[in-house]
Amino acid sequence: MKIALVQVASPDSETREERIDRVEATLRDIKGAELIVLPELWSAGYFHFDEYQALAETLTGPTVSMCARVAADLGVHLHLGSIIEAHEDGRLSNTSILLGPDGSVVHTYRKVHVFGYKSKEASLLTAGSSLPVVQLPFGAVAGITCYDLRFPGLWMELSTRGAEIVIVPAAWPAARREHWRLLTTARAVEHQIFVIACNAAGSQEGAELGGHSRVVDPAGKVIAEADSGEAVLMVDIDPQQVNAVRTEFPVIGDRLAAYDTLTV
Numbered sequence: 001m002k003i004a005l006v007q008v009a010s011p012d013s014e015t016r017e018e019r020i021d022r023v024e025a026t027l028r029d030i031k032g033a034e035l036i037v038l039p040e041l042w043s044a045g046y047f048h049f050d051e052y053q054a055l056a057e058t059l060t061g062p063t064v065s066m067c068a069r070v071a072a073d074l075g076v077h078l079h080l081g082s083i084i085e086a087h088e089d090g091r092l093s094n095t096s097i098l099l100g101p102d103g104s105v106v107h108t109y110r111k112v113h114v115f116g117y118k119s120k121e122a123s124l125l126t127a128g129s130s131l132p133v134v135q136l137p138f139g140a141v142a143g144i145t146c147y148d149l150r151f152p153g154l155w156m157e158l159s160t161r162g163a164e165i166v167i168v169p170a171a172w173p174a175a176r177r178e179h180w181r182l183l184t185t186a187r188a189v190e191h192q193i194f195v196i197a198c199n200a201a202g203s204q205e206g207a208e209l210g211g212h213s214r215v216v217d218p219a220g221k222v223i224a225e226a227d228s229g230e231a232v233l234m235v236d237i238d239p240q241q242v243n244a245v246r247t248e249f250p251v252i253g254d255r256l257a258a259y260d261t262l263t264v
């Protein structure tokens with residue numbers, strides 16, 4: 001199964017509309033992928049906090065509409081990264097969306113760990129409260145977002161819910177790139193899953209994004225990793241590998257149902 005990770009920069013000088021047009025051209029040039037993945041908040045730009053309100057959109061807004069058209073035209077699954085979603089009651093959330101090959105929404109996830117360190121995300125956005133895992137032709141898939149990588153309890157729950165492929169759109173800064181590498185690999189090893197992690201590139205409002213989008217297989221092998229600039233990273237995975245690795249080295253079955261019952 002071929003996957004394309006599209007590592008996008010969101011420079012301050014470019015408008016959202018210009019960026020949507022530019023990324024659409026990139027997406028339409030991708031040949032042979034069954035799944036395409038974009039980074040977190042690439043159309044708005046994660047660090048453009050002062051524009052969050054103005055750039056918020058619904059699930060029929062400009063980012064989702066363009067991506068839905070492309071998914072349907074190319075006949076691919078397209079994880080569009082995330083948007084600042086505007087809710088009817090005025091709340092905003094960081095919403096990740098996976099589109100099916102007919103352009104319909106097949107998975108939606110609202111970031112549950114909103115980020116507050118050198119970031120206004122936590123004060124501007126409302127955290128989500130659901131964690132769906134969807135069964136697709138190529139396996140049980142979940143999407144989570146960036147900072148969520150740091151929280152093992154969330155991953156344990158994804159694993160318990162049967163996730164086999166976890167898609168992680170991100171706007172992870174270059175300053176903590178080694179954490180990005182370490183955590184994406186660790187989560188794959190811990191849960192014997194594919195981690196498909198698509199990061200943003202370039203700089204925004206003086207913050208440098210880390211790039212290095214990567215795919216880690218269920219044995220913990222990094223099967224592809226981009227450099228720091230804009231890129232389309234193509235990778236071929238075999239979704240059956242999850243079963244094969246779990247059968248050969250059956251760690252997950254040895255997990256205790258609960259650890260807080262152990263005596264001190």
Ligand SMILES: O=C(O)CCC(=O)C(=O)O
Pocket residue numbers: 040046115145146147148150170171172173176179
């Ligand atoms: O956890 C980190 O170091 C980065 C998190 C982040 O940038 C985000 O959640 O957007």
